[in-house]
Amino acid sequence: xxxxxxxxxxxxxxxxxxxxxxxxxxxxxxxxxxxxxxxxxxxxxxxxxxxxxxxxxxxxxxxxxxxxxxxxxxxxxxxxxxxxxxxxxxxxxxxxxxxxxxxxxxxxxxxxxxxxxxxxxxxxxxxxxxxxxxxxxxxxxxxxxxxxxxxxxxxxxxxxxxxxxxxxxxxxxxxxxxxxxxxxxxxxxxxxxxxxxxxxxxxxxxxxxxxxxxxxxxxxxxxxxxxxxxxxxxxxxxxxxxxxxxxxxxxxxxxxxxxxxxxxxxxxxxxxxxxxxxxxxxxxxxxxxxxxxxxxxxxxxxxxxxxx
Amino acid sequence: xxxxxxxxxxxxxxxxxxxxxxxxxxxxxxxxxxxxxxxxxxxxxxxxxxxxxxxxxxxxxxxxxxxxxxxxxxxxxxxxxxxxxxxxxxxxxxxxxxxxxxxxxxxxxxxxxxxxxxxxxxxxxxxxxxxxxxxxxxxxxxxxxxxxxxxxxxxxxxxxxxxxxxxxxxxxxxxxxxxxxxxxxxxxxxxxxxxxxxxxxxxxxxxxxxxxxxxxxxxxxxxxxxxxxxxxxxxxxxxxxxxxxxxxxxxxxxxxxxxxxxxxxxxxxxxxxxxxxxxxxxxxxxxxxxxxxxxxxxxxxxxxxxxxxxxxxxxxxxxxxxxxxxxxxxxxxxxxxxxxxx
Ligand SMILES: Nc1ncnc2c1ncn2[C@@H]1O[C@H](COP(=O)(O)OP(=O)(O)O)[C@@H](O)[C@H]1O
Ligand SMILES: [Mg+2]
Numbered sequence: 001x002x003x004x005x006x007x008x009x010x011x012x013x014x015x016x017x018x019x020x021x022x023x024x025x026x027x028x029x030x031x032x033x034x035x036x037x038x039x040x041x042x043x044x045x046x047x048x049x050x051x052x053x054x055x056x057x058x059x060x061x062x063x064x065x066x067x068x069x070x071x072x073x074x075x076x077x078x079x080x081x082x083x084x085x086x087x088x089x090x091x092x093x094x095x096x097x098x099x100x101x102x103x104x105x106x107x108x109x110x111x112x113x114x115x116x117x118x119x120x121x122x123x124x125x126x127x128x129x130x131x132x133x134x135x136x137x138x139x140x141x142x143x144x145x146x147x148x149x150x151x152x153x154x155x156x157x158x159x160x161x162x163x164x165x166x167x168x169x170x171x172x173x174x175x176x177x178x179x180x181x182x183x184x185x186x187x188x189x190x191x192x193x194x195x196x197x198x199x200x201x202x203x204x205x206x207x208x209x210x211x212x213x214x215x216x217x218x219x220x221x222x223x224x225x226x227x228x229x230x231x232x233x234x235x236x237x238x239x240x241x242x243x244x245x246x247x248x249x250x251x252x253x254x255x256x257x258x259x260x261x262x263x264x265x266x267x268x269x270x271x272x273x274x275x276x277x278x279x280x281x282x283x284x285x286x287x288x289x290x291x292x293x294x295x296x297x298x299x300x301x302x303x304x305x306x307x308x
Numbered sequence: 309x310x311x312x313x314x315x316x317x318x319x320x321x322x323x324x325x326x327x328x329x330x331x332x333x334x335x336x337x338x339x340x341x342x343x344x345x346x347x348x349x350x351x352x353x354x355x356x357x358x359x360x361x362x363x364x365x366x367x368x369x370x371x372x373x374x375x376x377x378x379x380x381x382x383x384x385x386x387x388x389x390x391x392x393x394x395x396x397x398x399x400x401x402x403x404x405x406x407x408x409x410x411x412x413x414x415x416x417x418x419x420x421x422x423x424x425x426x427x428x429x430x431x432x433x434x435x436x437x438x439x440x441x442x443x444x445x446x447x448x449x450x451x452x453x454x455x456x457x458x459x460x461x462x463x464x465x466x467x468x469x470x471x472x473x474x475x476x477x478x479x480x481x482x483x484x485x486x487x488x489x490x491x492x493x494x495x496x497x498x499x500x501x502x503x504x505x506x507x508x509x510x511x512x513x514x515x516x517x518x519x520x521x522x523x524x525x526x527x528x529x530x531x532x533x534x535x536x537x538x539x540x541x542x543x544x545x546x547x548x549x550x551x552x553x554x555x556x557x558x559x560x561x562x563x564x565x566x567x568x569x570x571x572x573x574x575x576x577x578x579x580x581x582x583x584x585x586x587x588x589x590x591x592x593x594x595x596x597x598x599x600x601x602x603x604x605x606x607x608x609x610x611x612x613x614x615x616x617x618x619x620x621x622x623x624x625x626x627x628x629x630x631x632x633x634x635x636x637x638x639x640x641x642x643x644x645x646x647x648x649x650x
Contacts, residue, residue: 198415204368205409206402206429206480220419 005064009055012062016050036300045292048285056104063098067256070094078272088274090264096278099256103279106257108286110172111238117176118237119230122183123219129184130191131214141188147181153243160249168251171244175237183229190222224301231294235287242283258283312341313488313520314365314384314405320377321357321364325596332595334360334374336544342488347514347521349535349552351528351567355592357544358524359410362492365389365522366401384488402429406481410493412473416465422449422476423461429483448479453509471502475509482513489514490522495530507534529571532556540564543603544595546622550633560625560635562608563588602638610645614638 020043027033036042055062065071076093079085087096129140159174160166166174194200195218203217238258244250245259246266253260258279265275321335335357342348350358363369365382367389382389384405389397406429409415416425426448427441436444442461449457452475465473474494481489491510495503511534514521523535531538531552538555540548540563548561559565566588590607593599599606605615615638623640625633639646 198409198411199417201363201368202407202409202415202477202480203417203428204401205366205407207398207400207432208402208428209398209432212432217417221417223419 002064005062008058008061012051012054012058015054016047019050020047032300036296039292039296039299041292042296045289045296048289049293052104052108052286055101056108059101059105063101065095065098067099067102068094068254078268078275081274087278088272090275091268096275099261100278100282103256103258103261106168106251106255107238107241107259110168110175110241111234113172114175114179114237115230115234117173118179118233119183119226121176122180123187123222123226125180126184126187127191127214127219130188131195131210131218144181144184147178152178156244157249165252168255171250175240179233179237186225186229187222190225191218194218194221227301228294228298231290231297235290238283238287310343313344314342315381316340316365317381319361319364319380319382321360321369321374322377323373325373330596333544333598334595335364338541338546340539340546340549342520342522344487345518345520346536347523347534349531349538350522350524350541351526351531351538352541353526353592355595356541357595358541359492362407362490362522362524365490366405366407367397403433403484404486405488405490406484406486407490407492408477408481408494411497412470412477413465415477416473418465421461422463422465422468426476426479426483429480433484444483448483451513452479470498471505474498474506478509478513482517485517486519488520488522492524493526496525528567540567543592543598545603545636547604547636548634554628554633558627560640561637562610563604610639612645
């Protein structure tokens, strides 16, 4: 590992620390921000997310080697961590740290994008169902019941089996399309109670159209639970991606994802545990960080504590 | 004589309750007029159908379970609001007829600034650009007497007191200078001193903007100082209507008498004010089971057998102009019964 890569790694840590510091400074101004950082794990979680995001964004700088280069397939196979390869190499002599860095792009990217798709769909479906009632609500909610009662991993296996090699963008879409059911229920429940609130009646009395009432008056009030569920959801999407990739049907192999890195190392756990251990750790740390931030957000955005 | 701004005729709003509990006849044949620039007070205890009446005017009743029966008429400047198509109706809501609600704290959207809420109607109806909308909001805040409007415009509802919130609600409702303001118990949720300030504000704004006000309250005392005419409601019906001075000088319906006896006088202590409505024995029955005959008879000190058997129509009291003072009570036909039997 060369000087440039070490410096870049230090830089990433510095950027993450600076981001957390700036967030704390901004947060100290409002009661919400103060409640957010009252959680002991919030700063740590935020740091982890900022660090991995920076690393993913600056992957070519941070990674000492190209993620798929196999310098010496025999001599460097499953080499333990060393100065040249801080996290060791895998069975194809690829640098685990470099793959981890590029894998962050894939795993975090899939998590965030798929969650975005799911949250958007869920919010739209939930808002329409909750506000429209009449026949729209029962139809949408039966659909959601069906979606929730199907084991997701089998649905994904089925879909994936229909394609020979699924491009990553399609994977994102499929995960997103099968992940909005829970969100839509959450949003519908919120909208059902919000629509009875007097400020919605007041908006109707002002002459606002139904679309405007949903989008402008109702949905912003759902933002808090939506953000929380999205933060927690990214973690579960990342785990799902890891499972799929581990099963060999997620991200296709030469492209590194944390899931398929674990899969690549699974046959050498006894001799080269680092090949699976480090991507596994990365997933665990990021998922924990997301949960910590999600919990802190839940408290921070809880309107019940608004006057505090 | 001028044409009324709002004509309500035989308004019936029923709710079909679940579990086969029957139909709640919340508003059951209500008629009244509101003339340009005047204040009409609607008075009655809680549960008499005042809110349902006011919501029916702008067709804000949740359907289902509610529905307005055909045969009802709500005419605003000659247009029947009950047959308007939704876009035409929305063009009237908040623009020509505006409403303020009882609970100022919950009627404001917690996630919007004061300025955004006030500007909403102007944005909806006049497509006001953002910048101008903000300027208009500040102007409205000044109009309703909120200090430091440039600062307040960016505050959120939870930063406001109850009286302040009600001022903001009023500002919201008046942005488009409506011709009619419907105020449903605008001061009930507020402290007594704040109440007086809000009523004063409404009075001043009405004079400045030349609008009519439909003031709904359970408190005859509020009506006395603000309204030109009064409609007394009981059990979904109008039981008495008269000009305010006439009503206070010659209340004819026993229910009106009861309400009047309950109005705290200046020398009444706060502790007595608390229990003020208890001077009429019993309470308003549920809207799904109005009593047969005169709906007030179970609580009426004068009731006799005719009252339990026959529902009285709204009778002209024969005082002043025909129709100016009307009462739904059989006593009008047998005035000597007014002295309660010992
Ligand atoms: N959404 C509804 N569903 C069923 N009944 C209702 C509904 N809204 C009002 N009511 C009934 O209508 C009657 C009149 O209510 P309301 O107009 O709120 O009285 P007020 O405003 O005079 O206190 C009450 O008996 C109430 O139970
Ligand atoms: Mg009411």
